[in-house]
Amino acid sequence: MTECIQLAGGKVYDPANGIDGEVRDLYVEQGCMVETPSSSPRTIDVSGMVVMPGGVDIHCHIAGPKVNLARKLQPEDHRRDPHPGTEHTRSGAGGTVPSTFATGYRYATLGYTTAMEAAVTPIGARHTIEELHDTPVIDKGFYVLLGNNIFLQQLIRDGRKEEFRQAVAWWVNATKAYTTKLVNPGGDEPWKGKKNSNVKDIDEKSDFIPVSPRQVIDAFVDTVNELGLPHPPHIHCNNLGHSGNFQTTLETMKTAGDRRAHLAHIQFHSYAGELGKNPKSASREIAEYVNDHPNITCDVGQVMFGKSTIMTADAPLAYMLRGFKKGKWVNADTECESGCGIVPFSYQEHIYVHALQWAIGLELFLLSKDPWRIVLSTDHPNGGSFMSYPKLIRLLMDREFRREEIKRVNQKAINSTILNELEREYTLNEIAIITRAGPARALNLSNKGHLGPGADADITIYDEMADKEAMFNAPRYVIKSGALIIEDHEFRRDYYGKLLHTEPGYDESIVAEVRPFFENYYSIEFPNYAVDDSYLHDHEVIATV
Amino acid sequence: MPLLLRQIAAPDVPMEADNITPDRLTGQGAADVERLALMHGSESRSIGDFFSATGSYDGIIDLQGDDLKRVKFIGAGMSRGTIRVEGDVGEHLGAGMGGGEILVNGNATDWVGPEMSGGRIEIHGNAGHLTGSAYRGASVGMTGGEIMVHGNVRNETGNAMRGGLIAIGGNSGDFTGVNMLSGSIFVLGELGIRTGAGMKRGSIISMKDAPLLPTFSYSCTYRPGYMTLYLLHLSRVFAIAEEYLQGSYKRYCGDSVELNRGEILLYAG
Numbered sequence: 001m002t003e004c005i006q007l008a009g010g011k012v013y014d015p016a017n018g019i020d021g022e023v024r025d026l027y028v029e030q031g032c033m034v035e036t037p038s039s040s041p042r043t044i045d046v047s048g049m050v051v052m053p054g055g056v057d058i059h060c061h062i063a064g065p066k067v068n069l070a071r072k073l074q075p076e077d078h079r080r081d082p083h084p085g086t087e088h089t090r091s092g093a094g095g096t097v098p099s100t101f102a103t104g105y106r107y108a109t110l111g112y113t114t115a116m117e118a119a120v121t122p123i124g125a126r127h128t129i130e131e132l133h134d135t136p137v138i139d140k141g142f143y144v145l146l147g148n149n150i151f152l153q154q155l156i157r158d159g160r161k162e163e164f165r166q167a168v169a170w171w172v173n174a175t176k177a178y179t180t181k182l183v184n185p186g187g188d189e190p191w192k193g194k195k196n197s198n199v200k201d202i203d204e205k206s207d208f209i210p211v212s213p214r215q216v217i218d219a220f221v222d223t224v225n226e227l228g229l230p231h232p233p234h235i236h237c238n239n240l241g242h243s244g245n246f247q248t249t250l251e252t253m254k255t256a257g258d259r260r261a262h263l264a265h266i267q268f269h270s271y272a273g274e275l276g277k278n279p280k281s282a283s284r285e286i287a288e289y290v291n292d293h294p295n296i297t298c299d300v301g302q303v304m305f306g307k308s309t310i311m312t313a314d315a316p317l318a319y320m321l322r323g324f325k326k327g328k329w330v331n332a333d334t335e336c337e338s339g340c341g342i343v344p345f346s347y348q349e350h351i352y353v354h355a356l357q358w359a360i361g362l363e364l365f366l367l368s369k370d371p372w373r374i375v376l377s378t379d380h381p382n383g384g385s386f387m388s389y390p391k392l393i394r395l396l397m398d399r400e401f402r403r404e405e406i407k408r409v410n411q412k413a414i415n416s417t418i419l420n421e422l423e424r425e426y427t428l429n430e431i432a433i434i435t436r437a438g439p440a441r442a443l444n445l446s447n448k449g450h451l452g453p454g455a456d457a458d459i460t461i462y463d464e465m466a467d468k469e470a471m472f473n474a475p476r477y478v479i480k481s482g483a484l485i486i487e488d489h490e491f492r493r494d495y496y497g498k499l500l501h502t503e504p505g506y507d508e509s510i511v512a513e514v515r516p517f518f519e520n521y522y523s524i525e526f527p528n529y530a531v532d533d534s535y536l537h538d539h540e541v542i543a544t545v
Numbered sequence: 546m547p548l549l550l551r552q553i554a555a556p557d558v559p560m561e562a563d564n565i566t567p568d569r570l571t572g573q574g575a576a577d578v579e580r581l582a583l584m585h586g587s588e589s590r591s592i593g594d595f596f597s598a599t600g601s602y603d604g605i606i607d608l609q610g611d612d613l614k615r616v617k618f619i620g621a622g623m624s625r626g627t628i629r630v631e632g633d634v635g636e637h638l639g640a641g642m643g644g645g646e647i648l649v650n651g652n653a654t655d656w657v658g659p660e661m662s663g664g665r666i667e668i669h670g671n672a673g674h675l676t677g678s679a680y681r682g683a684s685v686g687m688t689g690g691e692i693m694v695h696g697n698v699r700n701e702t703g704n705a706m707r708g709g710l711i712a713i714g715g716n717s718g719d720f721t722g723v724n725m726l727s728g729s730i731f732v733l734g735e736l737g738i739r740t741g742a743g744m745k746r747g748s749i750i751s752m753k754d755a756p757l758l759p760t761f762s763y764s765c766t767y768r769p770g771y772m773t774l775y776l777l778h779l780s781r782v783f784a785i786a787e788e789y790l791q792g793s794y795k796r797y798c799g800d801s802v803e804l805n806r807g808e809i810l811l812y813a814g
């Protein structure tokens with residue numbers, strides 16, 4: 001099974017345990033970090049190298065029906081980026097939406113060992129679990145989309161708070177999810193029912209079900225915190241991408257009050273300016289609110305130049321974006337629970353809006369005062385591939401590099417931001433927080449994101465280099481659950497991580513409430529809806545808090 | 546002296562032989578060439594398992610055999626030199642090539658010169674579907690160079706073509722020039738149906754009358770100045786009747802579901 005390993009002499013960055021670059025030995029046994037091993041370990045000399053916990057991606061899109069649809073939509077993306085197998089690993093295809101195998105291995109080659117798929121419809125949960133099972137190396141989980149669920153919105157409308165809570169808990173159990181996800185809450189139903197309609201204001205009630213986004217957000221924040229799910233509702237606010245949307249984002253955070261909430265890809269929600277005109281940066285207003293409210297966590301959703309694939313449950317947004325490129329696109333309805341849109345996209349340096357989005361993301365990172373609550377993400381593959389994380393890290397750590405990159409983009413956009421004035425450079429310790437320790441804490445994954453005794457032995461070891469992009473691009477060693485996966489930059493064995501999910505308690509009687517709605521309006525039989533335990537392979541139930 | 550590759554064993558399953566290009570064989574002796582890899586189904590084998598090599602590469606590769614039909618990707622990605630084939634060849638001939646020349650004395654099948662950007666392919670027999678096309682999913686196909694087929698071709702010739710010349714001595718199948726962006730396609734024989742569907746720009750010329758989509762509209766009958774130049778160029782390879790040089794052409798513009806800036810020209814006598 002897994003070896004007993006001594007990692008000798010590395011510079012350890014373990015911010016959760018207050019270790020900031022101290023040289024010390026670490027021990028791994030039976031897949032965990034231990035104080036002292038019980039048997040004699042194999043010693044790996046990592047002196048001069050940087051040792052960190054394995055990376056944790058809190059928000060990405062890597063499995064399930066919409067991801068697969070994006071793969072099928074772009075065979076050209078796969079053809080140009082084959083991912084050959086090795087003696088130990090399977091082959092696949094890359095591009096912005098890699099195949100399952102390539103996804104797992106590519107995360108591993110960046111030193112990431114955990115990733116959370118951020119948007120899965122309940123009806124797509126089974127497919128998602130099957131794909132995650134084929135996504136090697138990393139541990140993984142997913143957030144279930146409930147914010148545009150007609151049945152739940154009806155309960156909110158009718159003020160049936162207790163039934164709402166039971167139903168949410170049932171849905172999380174039935175799908176084996178990690179937490180709930182809201183995407184453009186309240187907006188997809190009007191969009192699906194009536195041409196070009198969407199909710200534009202957080203207090204606007206849709207014609208379809210008279211419930212406002214604010215009521216939906218409030219109900220979920222309340223319920224998920226009461227249920228004690230390890231991660232609070234993961235919220236993709238209304239008005240994504242629209243000028244002036246930062247007001248909606250602030251109102252969303254205010255709705256949460258002092259209760260836990262996670263704001264997804266907040267860069268896409270930090271735009272000032274007038275609706276319908278060019279956006280401006282509202283990074284200061286957003287960063288300030290987040291800085292002052294310790295109950296809020298967020299991930300940035302940084303835009304990186306080059307090819308991306310927009311994939312979202314925000315169907316009206318995807319429909320709007322399809323107009324910019326005149327290429328292929330998908331818009332879809334997911335029964336009574338969600339919408340879906342996919343648009344192959346590319347962010348270009350010379351385009352004002354794209355350069356502004358890039359700059360706003362960087363501003364948010366640099367203005368944030370508490371690295372524990374701002375997580376590095378590109379909303380893969382929406383803002384760019386996760387493969388661009390090393391470059392993003394360099395942009396944060398290396399002011400001179402950032403200045404050079406700033407010169408290459410639309411200057412009108414840059415001049416409307418304060419990016420040029422921001423001198424801050426992230427330290428290695430801070431990078432370890434925003435890529436590992438912080439997201440693990442935001443997810444309440446107490447065994448991840450740190451290297452203290454009892455932690456999962458998910459470890460990444462980098463050669464220390466001046467060029468941080470090169471450094472984070474190719475860790476020398478990657479250890480997953482105590483198994484040495486990558487050694488001297490080469491895969492040495494295959495590994496399949498586990499599904500992370502949670503099981504909040506609920507009263508069985510709620511099933512009798514959900515079932516008639518389901519039998520009236522869904523295309524599949526109710527007994528085929530919930531994902532049964534036979535779909536669980538290796539998994540871990542993360543306790544409610 | 547050219548490098549001669551003579552087939553000595555028939556493959557059991559299709560092979561991918563993208564090493565058979567001037568770019569990979571320059572400076573290699575016959576023994577070195579035989580050691581180069583090719584894919585036989587899912588296994589990696591060597592050229593020498595299926596071909597005997599004699600001579601050495603001096604700018605020309607001669608490929609001869611009775612069962613080259615299952616050899617795919619001959620000349621893929623080549624940028625210079627000449628490949629002369631005696632026999633029928635497999636799919637993806639000259640895929641993505643940027644220069645040089647492939648001459649086939651036999652038939653080709655589907656995917657001749659997909660996404661090629663330069664160079665020349667000449668087929669003395671017939672070719673299959675998707676001659677000079679984009680691969681599935683890609684928005685741009687052939688961008689330059691020329692493909693000449695003496696016989697017939699099948700469907701989707703020049704799919705998403707953006708530049709270069711395709712000339713067919715015989716008939717084409719359906720959807721000739723589908724989603725074409727620019728470039729020229731000549732069909733001396735008959736066009737199939739739905740010619741130019743979704744085309745934005747570009748020219749499709751045929752010497753026979755053809756059924757066109759309702760989204761193409763008649764402009765006029767005239768003698769385009771460039772026609773003579775093109776036909777004289779084609780006359781080096783094809784027999785071009787004198788009346789084609791002298792005659793007029795009916796011009797239709799389309800596809801009006803797209804930009805409507807493409808044209809189909811049909812010989813009018």
Ligand SMILES: [Zn+2]
Pocket residue numbers: 059060061118119264265379382
């Ligand atoms: Zn997302």
